[in-house]
Amino acid sequence: MKTILITGGAGFVGSALALELKAKHSDFTLFCLDNLKRRGSELNIPRLKRAGIEFIHGDIRNKEDFDGLPPIDLIIEASAEPSVLAGLNSTPDYLLNTNLVGTINCLNFALKNKSAFIFLSTSRIYPIKNLEKINYTEDNTRFTVSPIQTLLGVSEKGISENFPLNGSRSLYGTSKLTSELIIQEYQEFYGLRTVINRCGVLTGPWQMGKVDQGVVVLWAARHFWKKGLSYIGYGGTGKQVRDILHTKDLFRLVDWQIQNIDRINGDTFNVGGSNEVSLSLLELTLLCEKITGNTIPISSIAETRQADIPVYITDNSKISAISGWKPEIKPLQIMTEIFTWIGENEKDLESILK
Numbered sequence: 001m002k003t004i005l006i007t008g009g010a011g012f013v014g015s016a017l018a019l020e021l022k023a024k025h026s027d028f029t030l031f032c033l034d035n036l037k038r039r040g041s042e043l044n045i046p047r048l049k050r051a052g053i054e055f056i057h058g059d060i061r062n063k064e065d066f067d068g069l070p071p072i073d074l075i076i077e078a079s080a081e082p083s084v085l086a087g088l089n090s091t092p093d094y095l096l097n098t099n100l101v102g103t104i105n106c107l108n109f110a111l112k113n114k115s116a117f118i119f120l121s122t123s124r125i126y127p128i129k130n131l132e133k134i135n136y137t138e139d140n141t142r143f144t145v146s147p148i149q150t151l152l153g154v155s156e157k158g159i160s161e162n163f164p165l166n167g168s169r170s171l172y173g174t175s176k177l178t179s180e181l182i183i184q185e186y187q188e189f190y191g192l193r194t195v196i197n198r199c200g201v202l203t204g205p206w207q208m209g210k211v212d213q214g215v216v217v218l219w220a221a222r223h224f225w226k227k228g229l230s231y232i233g234y235g236g237t238g239k240q241v242r243d244i245l246h247t248k249d250l251f252r253l254v255d256w257q258i259q260n261i262d263r264i265n266g267d268t269f270n271v272g273g274s275n276e277v278s279l280s281l282l283e284l285t286l287l288c289e290k291i292t293g294n295t296i297p298i299s300s301i302a303e304t305r306q307a308d309i310p311v312y313i314t315d316n317s318k319i320s321a322i323s324g325w326k327p328e329i330k331p332l333q334i335m336t337e338i339f340t341w342i343g344e345n346e347k348d349l350e351s352i353l354k
């Protein structure tokens with residue numbers, strides 16, 4: 001598995017995986033295909049080039065954009081419209097054409113080459129109403145998942161792969177789940193080797209955080225440039241919780257999966273920071289204040305936003321049992337790295353993050 005195509009390869013996750021893979025395996029040949037739809041992805045092109053990774057300006061919605069690529073051993077599908085709000089107040093065309101039709105184009109290209117296929121899915125495939133049924137307690141700075149639950153697939157460790165899938169989940173989540181189902185068919189009936197990772201919040205340096213996607217970097221950027229923020233929903237106290245996973249921790253897992261693809265072929269895993277690497281917005285604020293020394297105005301909007309959820313923690317038990325992998329990089333280190341990156345690239349990032 002030495003020739004790898006990463007779609008969305010100039011994006012946050014795609015470029016991070018490409019750079020880490022090349023740094024660890026200098027004999028790998030990597031192609032990063034991206035249409036540069038996401039603002040800031042263009043900043044990754046020189047970084048990829050410097051590392052000896054070929055950038056291809058292409059769009060997964062166009063089958064023709066795969067022509068001209070050499071035989072590929074593995075595709076990592078990391079291109080997407082990744083916003084959970086996409087399509088809610090506008091047409092869902094771009095979302096569906098990229099996250100669903102585009103993924104099918106990637107699958108067909110994989111089939112042609114007999115490439116293995118690793119798909120970056122999302123925790124957002126789990127339905128909103130079911131996530132809202134999770135029992136949690138309200139503590140001083142956060143909501144905490146309770147030990148006693150009524151739904152299958154949730155415990156104090158978080159949400160596992162058995163969590164019920166009936167109900168709506170946002171157009172974003174649906175586009176990813178539909179892709180998952182098609183991937184399973186390609187695996188079963190066409191013999192494609194596939195792995196699906198349902199990721200919780202991913203973060204780290206080089207994430208072009210915005211209000212609807214990449215909240216951790218958005219929070220850091222607002223503290224860095226001393227701009228205001230709001231706690232939105234659940235009473236406006238900022239106690240909603242997510243686990244967060246550094247892309248370096250994700251890389252360690254994907255690297256293991258590449259080496260062990262036959263062992264986990266056809267499998268689906270929840271992948272995230274787990275309880276050990278989780279934060280409420282309020283705790284995120286405290287961390288940002290501690291690192292920067294800046295205190296910014298944060299208003300409260302009690303009303304909950306569409307498609308929002310109070311708490312999401314990944315139960316990594318399945319993937320950890322098979323691979324021994326677990327997240328290692330803790331919130332303080334993640335936030336310190338993000339602030340260092342913003343500080344070092346202030347000029348380039350100002351027009352994107354400020």
Ligand SMILES: NC(=O)c1ccc[n+]([C@@H]2O[C@H](COP(=O)([O-])OP(=O)(O)OC[C@H]3O[C@@H](n4cnc5c(N)ncnc54)[C@H](O)[C@@H]3O)[C@@H](O)[C@H]2O)c1
Pocket residue numbers: 007008009010011012013014033034035036037038041058059060061077078079080081082098102120121122123198199200201202203208214
């Ligand atoms: N960041 C997270 O917290 C998170 C969590 C769970 C899952 N994911 C998944 O991980 C993957 C990567 O997300 P990300 O955070 O790096 O987002 P990102 O927006 O930084 O990267 C996605 C890249 O895809 C590119 N792209 C969009 N449409 C395209 C198209 N039609 N053709 C080619 N390229 C296209 C964008 O320009 C961008 O560079 C996505 O599949 C996303 O659903 C991300």
